[in-house]
Amino acid sequence: MVIVGRAELLELIDTLVRVPRGNSETTGNPVLVLEGYGGAGRTTVLEQALDRWQRRTPTVLVRPLERPYDQYNPARPVLAAAMLGLSMDLPGFPIAFPRIVVAQLAINENFTDVPATEHRERLRTVLNRYRDRAALVGFIGDLVGLAGAQAANIKVPGAAVIAPTLSEHLSNLVVARLTRGRLITKITWGSAVSWYGHQDLGLRADAETVLVELAIKAASEDPEIRRGVDDLLISAFLADLRNSAARVAGRPSNVVVLLDDGDVPAAVAFTSALLRSRKAMAAAGSSLTDPLTLITTSSGVLAEELDGQVPAAATWTPRQRADPAARDAWARLSLSDLSEFEVKTLAKEVTAIEADRIGAQVYRLTEGHPSATGYVLNRIRQARQRADDLEALLRDNHAGPGTAVQRHLLGLFARDLHPRKQLDESILDALVTVSAARTKGDALRLLTLLPSEFGGRSPLFRSPTLWSAPTEDGVLPAFARRMGLRELAGRTRDTPPGWDRVFGTLLDTVGSGDRASRLHYTRLLHGGGAIVDELAGLLSTSDTSEWLTLFDEIVEISDPRRPDAALIDGSDHATSPAEHIAVLLAVAPAIESDLRITTVRRREILCARAAHSFDRLADHATDRTPILLRANEYHDCARRSR
Numbered sequence: 053m054v055i056v057g058r059a060e061l062l063e064l065i066d067t068l069v070r071v072p073r074g075n076s077e078t079t080g081n082p083v084l085v086l087e088g089y090g091g092a093g094r095t096t097v098l099e100q101a102l103d104r105w106q107r108r109t110p111t112v113l114v115r116p117l118e119r120p121y122d123q124y125n126p127a128r129p130v131l132a133a134a135m136l137g138l139s140m141d142l143p144g145f146p147i148a149f150p151r152i153v154v155a156q157l158a159i160n161e162n163f164t165d166v167p168a169t170e171h172r173e174r175l176r177t178v179l180n181r182y183r184d185r186a187a188l189v190g191f192i193g194d195l196v197g198l199a200g201a202q203a204a205n206i207k208v209p210g211a212a213v214i215a216p217t218l219s220e221h222l223s224n225l226v227v228a229r230l231t232r233g234r235l236i237t238k239i240t241w242g243s244a245v246s247w248y249g250h251q252d253l254g255l256r257a258d259a260e261t262v263l264v265e266l267a268i269k270a271a272s273e274d275p276e277i278r279r280g281v282d283d284l285l286i287s288a289f290l291a292d293l294r295n296s297a298a299r300v301a302g303r304p305s306n307v308v309v310l311l312d313d314g315d316v317p318a319a320v321a322f323t324s325a326l327l328r329s330r331k332a333m334a335a336a337g338s339s340l341t342d343p344l345t346l347i348t349t350s351s352g353v354l355a356e357e358l359d360g361q362v363p364a365a366a367t368w369t370p371r372q373r374a375d376p377a378a379r380d381a382w383a384r385l386s387l388s389d390l391s392e393f394e395v396k397t398l399a400k401e402v403t404a405i406e407a408d409r410i411g412a413q414v415y416r417l418t419e420g421h422p423s424a425t426g427y428v429l430n431r432i433r434q435a436r437q438r439a440d441d442l443e444a445l446l447r448d449n450h451a452g453p454g455t456a457v458q459r460h461l462l463g464l465f466a467r468d469l470h471p472r473k474q475l476d477e478s479i480l481d482a483l484v485t486v487s488a489a490r491t492k493g494d495a496l497r498l499l500t501l502l503p504s505e506f507g508g509r510s511p512l513f514r515s516p517t518l519w520s521a522p523t524e525d526g527v528l529p530a531f532a533r534r535m536g537l538r539e540l541a542g543r544t545r546d547t548p549p550g551w552d553r554v555f556g557t558l559l560d561t562v563g564s565g566d567r568a569s570r571l572h573y574t575r576l577l578h579g580g581g582a583i584v585d586e587l588a589g590l591l592s593t594s595d596t597s598e599w600l601t602l603f604d605e606i607v608e609i610s611d612p613r614r615p616d617a618a619l620i621d622g623s624d625h626a627t628s629p630a631e632h633i634a635v636l637l638a639v640a641p642a643i644e645s646d647l648r649i650t651t652v653r654r655r656e657i658l659c660a661r662a663a664h665s666f667d668r669l670a671d672h673a674t675d676r677t678p679i680l681l682r683a684n685e686y687h688d689c690a691r692r693s694r
Contacts (some may be wrong), residue, residue, distance in 0.1 A: 055100060056390065056394045056397050056398050057388075057390045057391070057394040057422070058093070058096075058100065060102060060370035061086075061097060061385070061387075061400055062097070062101065062104065062369060063370070063372045064084075064368075064370045064385075065084070065097075065101050065345075065347060066104070068081055068082075068084060068151035068306070068345045068347075069105055069305050069308055069345050070304065070305055070306075070512070071111065071303055071304055071305055071306060071343075080354065081306060081342075081343075081344065081345050081346075082366070082380040082381055082382045082383050082384035083323060083326065083327060083346045083347075083348065083383070084227075084346070084347045084348070084351050084368075084382070084383055084385060084466075085314065085343075085348055085349070085354055085355070085365065085382060085383065085384045085385065086098075086347065086349045086350070086385055086387055087234070087350050087351065087352050087384055087386045087387065087516075087517055088349075088351070088384065088386060088387035088517055089351060089465055089515070089517040089518050089529065089532075089535075089554075089565070090351070090423075090465040090466065090467050090468030090469075090518075091421055091422060091424060091465065091468075092389075092421075092423070092425030093266065093387055093422035093423060094312075094349035094387060095312055095348075095349065096422070096564075097349075097387070098113055098310040098312055098349065099113065101308070101310055101347060102310055103304070105308050105354055107512075108140055108144075108305060109145060109148055109304075109305040109306065109308060110138040110140075110145055110307045110308070111137075111138075111305065111307075111308040111309075111310070112133070112136075112137025112138050112140075112308070112309055112310065112312065112321075113310040113312065114133045114137065114309065114311050114312065115136070115202050115312045115313065116129065116130050116133075116202055116311070116312070116313055116316050116318040116319050116653060117313050117316060117472055117473060119318075122318075126287065127282040127286070127318065127321035127322040127325055128138070128282075128285065129318060130311070130318050130319060130321070130322040131152070131204065131289060131322060131542070132195050133157075133202035134309050134645045135149050135152055135195075135220055135226075135287070136195065136196060136226070136321075137288065137323055138293075138307060138309070139222065139225050139226045139229060139310075140222070140225070141225065143295075144300065144337050145297075145300055145303070146229050146232070146296065146299075147229060147292070147293065147307065148229035148230050148232070148292065148295075149226065149229070149230075149289070149292045149294040150230055150241065150243070150244035151244045151247050151248075151288035151291055151292050152246055152285070152288050152289055152291075153188075153192070153226075153230065153244070154179070154241055154244045154248075154263065155248075155263070155266060155284075155285055155288055156191075156195060157178055157182055157191065158178065158263045158264065158266055158267040159266065159267050159270045160177060160178075160191070161175070161178045161267055163264055163267050163268050164268065166392075167231055171264045172260050172261075173223045173263065174262055174264075175260055175267075176260075178594045179241050179245070182239070182546045183238045183239045183240070183241070184237065184239075185227060185231075185236065185237050185238070185239065186688075188227050188230075189220075189224055189227050190223075190264055192222075192223040192226045193219055193220065196219045196222055196223060196465055197219070201230055201392070201531045217423075220672075227239075229296075233680055236568075238671075243637075245259050245260065245263065246259050246275050246285075247259070247288065247291060248260075248262040248263050249262065249290075251284070251287055252287070252291055252333065252340050252570070253332065253333065253336045253338065254336060254338075258637055262284075264539055266281060266284060266285075270537070270651070277546075278321075278429065279321075279324075279325070279328075281671045282321055282322075282324075282325035282353070283325050283328050283329050283332070284575075285325070286325040286326050286328075287330045288332075290329060290342040290344060291342075293307055293340070293342055293343055293344055294340060294343065298345040298498075303343070306343045306344060306345045307343050307344050307345065308344075308345050308347070309344060309345070309346045309347075310347050310348075311323065311346060311347070311349070312348075312349055313329060313349065313350040313473055313510075314348035314349045314350045315349075315353040315354055315357075316356050316471065316472065316473075317351050319348060319354075320354060320357045320358075321430055322356070323346065323348055323354065323360055323518050324361055325342075326346060326363070327358065327361070327381055327382060329361040329363065330342070330381060331362055331381065332618070339512065350384075351468050351515055351516065351518070351535055352515065352516025352517045353515075353516065355384060355516070358382075358518070362381055362382070363381060364379040365380075365381075365382045365383055365384045366382070366383040366384070366385065367384055367385075368383045368384070368385045369385065369386075371516075372386070378519065382684075386517075387422075389419060389420035389421055389422065390415075390420035390421075390422055390425055391420060392411070392412065392415040392420070393421055393605060395411045395414055395415040395418070396408050396410075396412065396415070397411070397413030398411065398425065398426070399414065399427055399429060401429065401433065402429055402432050402433045402439070402514045405607070406439070409439070410432065410439040413439055413440065413442060413650070414428050414429060414439070414442070415601050416644075416645065416647075417442050417446075417531075418526055418531055418649060419529070419530055419531045421464075421529070421531045423464050424461045424464060424515045424531065427457075427460075427461065428442070428445065431445055431457070433443075437579060440650040441648040441650065442647045442650075443648055445457055446458040446461075446535075446538065446647070449578065452553055458535050458538050458539060459480070459535075459539055461531075461535050462480060462483060462484065462487075462532060462535040462536055462539060463475050463480055465483060465518060465532045466479045466480040466483050466491060468515070468517075468518070468630055469483075469511040469515060469518070470511075471511075478503060478505075479511075479512065481548045482502050482503070482506045482512055482548075482680070483512065483532070483536060484536045484539040484540050484543075485498055485501055485502060485531045485536075485549060485554055486502075486512065486528075486536075486550070487528060487532065487535075487536020487537055487539075487540060488537065488540060488551075488555055488558060488576075489528075489553045489558060490568075490572060490573075490605075490608075491524060491525055491526065491527055491569075491571055492513065492519045492523070492524050492525070492526040493523075493524025493525065494519075494526070494558060494562075495513070496508055496513065496567060497557070497558065497561045497576060498554065498557060498558070500552060500557070501548075501549045501557060513611065515564030518532075524611055526688055530609070533609060534609060534610075534612075534645060537609065537611075538612045539610050540554060540613060541611075541612045541613050551577075551613070552577065553579040555573050556577065556648040558573045559573045559574060559577060567602065568602055568605040569605075569659075570604065571583045571586065571587070571602070572605060572606045572608070575606055575607075575611070576611055579611075579615040580615075580616050580619075580634055580637030580638055580640065581616075581617055581634060583606070583637070584633050584634045584637070585628045587599075587602075587603070587606075587633050588629045588630045588633055589635075590602070590675070591629065591633070591669065591672055591673055591674075592629075592672050592674065593674070594674065594679075595675070596673045596675040596676075596677075596678045596679060597678045599673070600678055600679070600682060603636070606637070606638075607637060607640045608641070609641060609645065610642055610644065610645045610646045611641070612640035614646070616634075616637065616638035617638075618636055619634060619638035619639065620638050620639060620642045620649075620658070621647070624661045624664065624665075626665060626668075629668075629669060629672045632665035632666075632668050632669050633665075633669070635661060635662075635665045636662060636665050636666070636669075637657050639661055639662050640662060642658060643655065643658050643659060643662065643689070655689075656690050657690075659686045659687075659689035659690035660686070660687075660690040662686040662689075663683045663685075663686035663687045663689075663690060664683075666679055666680070666682050666683035666686060667679075667683045670683065
């Protein structure tokens, strides 16, 4: 497996998994949350971590969306999947879950049909029934069904459920761990039951009463009670891991749970219960630790869900954070896009000889968006498109007639806005519409063009990672905006609204003092010619550096309709300041992102033309120096293109 752009992150995860030599009691394993927008490569990191550790330490990758969500048992299917995945064969580190099994036995029993005076006797009857090995194997088999295919390391590839033979094998494994491999027919639950009396917190509760209460309240619809049930179950889970790890001499590594789709309710319930349980242990002054390393993923929503339940998370980067001994409860780490060099490195899988050229072209399209980069390189590798015709690649069908590649790539962002991470066409269409906006504040002015479900509090506007900032100044990723504008330009009907209506709305509602947005939207609605005279007047009267900043905001993205194509593809005959500004309005964005500019020679010519026009404009500016410096940048661009 080629790992590009994530080596430092995987090394960071390694430090959280490894146990310092001679100090297996060291605590400080925070929950690590990998954050990023759709297609940022969060799941890929988990899969790479699974590949690195699953043969070295008990490791499970849990995918909660493999099962329908049960609002009354949010954390329990995830807990069952984690328990079963960690029970797979791994020599030298057998993990047993007696406390969790006892809890599941109690929860599975109905205590409401007998008087309270008989609850204790009913519990003892249940536990005695499942002292029998064969009966317990059957019960664990039912738990395997509860976990379904969530645990990636026990899922049969391509199967919707776990195969019966594997289910039976896993059930026997779990029971064998409870008896430490001894072929006894009767199982003793004494220490597992007694734990519920003290819970490693120094409590003096009656263990059987706690288990009965757990069984009765596990079915509660009250969110606070459900959280209490989850906390107790996760505490039992950690205690089982702690006791299993204590039997491993010189343990070199922790147990690893990799939890994908960390924003879905089942994952949030599991993670929050884990953090609350550790917080309770710390508050009780307990010196006990647990050997669990939990890595989960999020679009940023998880932090909002946990606000007020646990202290705020630390913020890490792979380079800044390499010491697992600190006492952070949890930490957030934003996944970065790939650099141009990293994209060129990935392009070596297409061809080693032309990797730099292909990588540069792909990076110019995707700006390093991980999933889009991998997708485009794979299409090129399959020889279905040429690397120098990415324009045709985007227009081509994704996987058959009906969906163009560019819409599929934009769907990578849209999926992350759906509660079950599914592609919803209405979300995708709404994303296309708001891609016209320069900022989140401008996008909110398009609400009248969106279906009623897309209010200001919808995931489309609340996503902490889709927008660069939670305020109205936040912007979409440039790649998402470019794909959205391409889709918007292709709309032939007015439902959803087309190009003219969307940009007309933005232009009609722009703030009176927001000159940059007004000129930006005017250019995209009417072409560069509509704003040339105003820019020419400002050049000769305003601060030159401010003029250049304004110009950059106006041309920050290319128009996929190419209304100024004649100025880009034709010869340069500009003589007046207005004509030179018209050339720059067309050429500057084309140099950066017009996919029709494919050859080195064509890019060199356009850079030279931009340099020439800036040179000529210097004579008409209030300060020549900033304009001449910009001209020099384009002279350098022309030389680099050779």
